[in-house]
Structures are given as C-alpha cells and as structure tokens.
Amino acid sequence: MKTTLVVFCCFASLFIKAQLPQQPQNIFIITTDGFRWQEVFNGADGNIVGNPKYVADTALLKAIYWDDDTAMRRNKLMPFFWNVIAKKGQLYGNRNYGNKMNVSNIYKFSYPGYNEIFTGYADLKFVPNKPVPNRNTNILEYLNAQDAYKGKVVAFASWNILPFILNEDRSKFEVNGGYEAIKDADSNAVFRLINQIEEGVAEKAATRYDELTYLSAREYIKQKHPKVAFIGLGETDEFAHSNRYDQYLYAANKVDKMIAELWYMVQSDPFYKDNTTFIITTDHGRGSKANTWNQHNTFVKGSGEIWMALLGPGIVPIGEMKQQQKNFQKQIAATVAMLLGQTFATDHTVAEAINLPVQAKTEKENAIVVNTRK
Numbered sequence: 356m357k358t359t360l361v362v363f364c365c366f367a368s369l370f371i372k373a374q375l376p377q378q379p380q381n382i383f384i385i386t387t388d389g390f391r392w393q394e395v396f397n398g399a400d401g402n403i404v405g406n407p408k409y410v411a412d413t414a415l416l417k418a419i420y421w422d423d424d425t426a427m428r429r430n431k432l433m434p435f436f437w438n439v440i441a442k443k444g445q446l447y448g449n450r451n452y453g454n455k456m457n458v459s460n461i462y463k464f465s466y467p468g469y470n471e472i473f474t475g476y477a478d479l480k481f482v483p484n485k486p487v488p489n490r491n492t493n494i495l496e497y498l499n500a501q502d503a504y505k506g507k508v509v510a511f512a513s514w515n516i517l518p519f520i521l522n523e524d525r526s527k528f529e530v531n532g533g534y535e536a537i538k539d540a541d542s543n544a545v546f547r548l549i550n551q552i553e554e555g556v557a558e559k560a561a562t563r564y565d566e567l568t569y570l571s572a573r574e575y576i577k578q579k580h581p582k583v584a585f586i587g588l589g590e591t592d593e594f595a596h597s598n599r600y601d602q603y604l605y606a607a608n609k610v611d612k613m614i615a616e617l618w619y620m621v622q623s624d625p626f627y628k629d630n631t632t633f634i635i636t637t638d639h640g641r642g643s644k645a646n647t648w649n650q651h652n653t654f655v656k657g658s659g660e661i662w663m664a665l666l667g668p669g670i671v672p673i674g675e676m677k678q679q680q681k682n683f684q685k686q687i688a689a690t691v692a693m694l695l696g697q698t699f700a701t702d703h704t705v706a707e708a709i710n711l712p713v714q715a716k717t718e719k720e721n722a723i724v725v726n727t728r729k
C-alpha cells in the first residue's frame with residue numbers, strides 16, 4: 356500500500372510539471388537493426404556477457420559494461436537513453452513491467468519489420484530479405500507527396516535492401532542505402548571524402564559500416580535541413596548473427612553515442628531546436644535465451660518483442676513507461692503522421708497511432724496515464 360502511494364505521488368508530480376505537448380515540425384526516425392529490448396532496459400545480459408563462446412575477453416567486457424545494479428548497467432551501455440531520453444522522453448517496451456511493444460507481422464525478420472514500421476501494415480505476403488520493390492505505400496513517401504514536405508524527406512540506411520523496402524523508384528524521395536555513393540557530392544568536402552572511403556572498402560557487405568551511414572546523414576542534415584529523416588543502422592544485427600555479443604554491445608553503445616551527438620546538433624541548430632522529435636526503434640527482437648539471443652525468426656521466442664524511444668516536442672517527459680500496455684510496430688507510421696498533424700491514409704490498411712499520453716487535466720487523471728490526444 357505504501358509503495359502504491361509513493362508511485363502515485365511521483366507520477367502526479369511528474370505530470371503537473373509536464374508542459375502541454377507541442378507539435379514538432381520535423382521528425383527523425385532512427386533504427387538499429389535487431390537490437391533487443393533486454394539490453395535497452397537491462398543493459399548487458401548476465402547470462403551471455405561471461406560466455407567465451409560469444410565474447411572474446413569476458414573480463415574486459417564486464418569491466419566496460421557490467422554492474423550488478425540494473426540501472427547502473429543499462430546506463431553504462433546506453434548513457435544517452437538513460438540520462439536524457441529517460442528524463443525528457445518516453446521509453447516503451449520494458450516487459451519487466453508488462454509494458455509491451457510487439458511486432459505484428461508473423462515473420463519477425465528485417466524486410467517485414469521495416470515494411471511494418473513504415474507502411475503501418477503487417478503484410479501477410481512473404482517477402483524475403485531480397486531487393487524486391489515493396490508494393491505497400493510508406494509514411495515517408497506519403498509525407499514527401501504533401502506540399503509541406505515535398506523534397507524535404509530523406510533516408511540513409513546501412514542495409515542495401517532498405518531502398519527497395521521504401522521503394523525508392525516509386526517513392527521519389529532521396530534514399531541512400533548500402534555502399535551507394537552520395538549524389539551531387541562535388542561541392543561538399545565531407546561528401547566527397549565519404550564517397551572516397553566507400554569506394555575504398557574492398558569487401559562491400561550488404562550492410563555498410565554504421566559510422567559511414569551516420570556521417571553521411573549528419574552532413575546531409577546539417578547542410579540541407581530535411582524535415583523528415585530516416586537513419587537506419589545495421590551493425591547490431593550483423594554482430595548478433597555472427598555470435599559476437601561483445602561487438603553487438605559495442606555497436607549498441609556507438610548507436611547511443613550517434614543519437615546523442617545528433618540530438619545535440621539538432622538542439623544547437625535554430626532550424627531544428629525544440630521543433631524536432633526523434634523516434635527510435637528496431638525492426639525485430641531476437642531470442643530471449645542465452646543460446647538463442649543471436650537468432651530471430653517466427654520460431655524463435657522473443658523475436659517479436661521490440662522497444663521504442665521518443666524524444667522531443669509532443670512527447671510528455673514520463674521516461675520509462677511502467678504501466679501494463681501493449682503497442683505495436685505497425686502503429687509507428689500513423690504515430691509519425693499524428694505528431695506532424697497529418698493523417699496517413701493509403702490503399703492498404705494503416706494501424707492507428709499509439710495513444711501517446713498528454714498532460715492530463717486534473718490531478719486524479721494525472722495518476723492514470725491514459726489520456727489520449729485523439
């Protein structure tokens with residue numbers, strides 16, 4: 356009973372302080388492929404971090420990312436998530452509290468996952484991770500067709516299949532994926548350098564180094580000020596599939612740093628400051644066990660369990676969502692549209708937006724995080 360009262364008071368005070376959510380002018384969607392909610396909310400996994408099968412130097416990895424305390428441990432892995440987003444944004448998907456964020460598609464691998472994120476539609480049609488142009492309309496192409504966003508939508512992705520999932524040819528907005536050179540690079544020294552480095556990568560895998568994707572996106576954003584940007588990172592999934600838990604953690608830690616740097620850049624740029632919202636998520640989960648964490652598909656338990664982080668205008672600073680709740684990957688597309696004051700409607704069904712909490716009207720309502728903006 357005492358505990359319940361304390362929780363009530365904390366939530367109430369949080370909400371009283373909260374500002375009315377404003378509408379963002381710009382949205383950045385950032386994904387890190389196949390990164391588990393377990394590491395987002397618990398940090399390094401105690402059942403894996405000491406296993407020499409997956410970790411080259413277990414003592415050193417523990418020295419870098421381990422702490423017996425969960426809050427300290429996750430803070431070591433994702434400092435921006437836990438020092439900034441957990442205070443100024445919202446974090447969905449901590450199943451320790453019954454807060455669930457789920458994949459709806461039955462396949463639970465990348466093509467269907469990105470399709471679900473961007474089209475709002477969990478397509479039953481099987482499409483493999485191959486260069487197949489997506490038949491479904493995505494939120495980025497929808498926005499790019501609106502006057503307010505025409506020519507102001509861009510996507511940079513490490514994985515060379517994402518241009519097909521976003522159907523670059525039909526969509527008409529700029530999509531840079533895999534080791535594709537940046538277009539019209541002549542007038543920009545950074546673009547020229549990135550293109551040179553990419554040309555020099557001898558063995559070009561399907562997934563470009565995340566650092567190159569990130570630097571390309573960052574320079575584009577700095578120079579061209581797109582209103583809607585997607586940055587798709589891929590190393591977390593690559594290292595998990597190659598059974599390297601140490602590199603998987605290191606990649607996640609780098610993703611956290613990239614997001615921190617991007618947020619700092621946005622908040623220091625008058626064009627973006629206080630009018631830009633970040634949506635950060637993943638395309639699928641992975642196995643929940645110490646011997647299945649490296650895999651994901653429809654038969655591996657845990658593959659449909661994901662997470663989402665939100666930061667910026669329109670997002671009430673609640674931090675970690677601790678109430679029992681179930682949200683879905685397919686709701687992200689409509690949520691992006693809703694935040695921008697748009698409605699995403701197309702010729703396939705689009706799942707409704709997530710009921711983001713807004714500032715409640717009375718203190719009584721403040722204790723129950725259910726008020727919606729619909």
Ligand SMILES: [Zn+2]
Nearest residue numbers: 388389465638
């Ligand atoms: Zn994936």
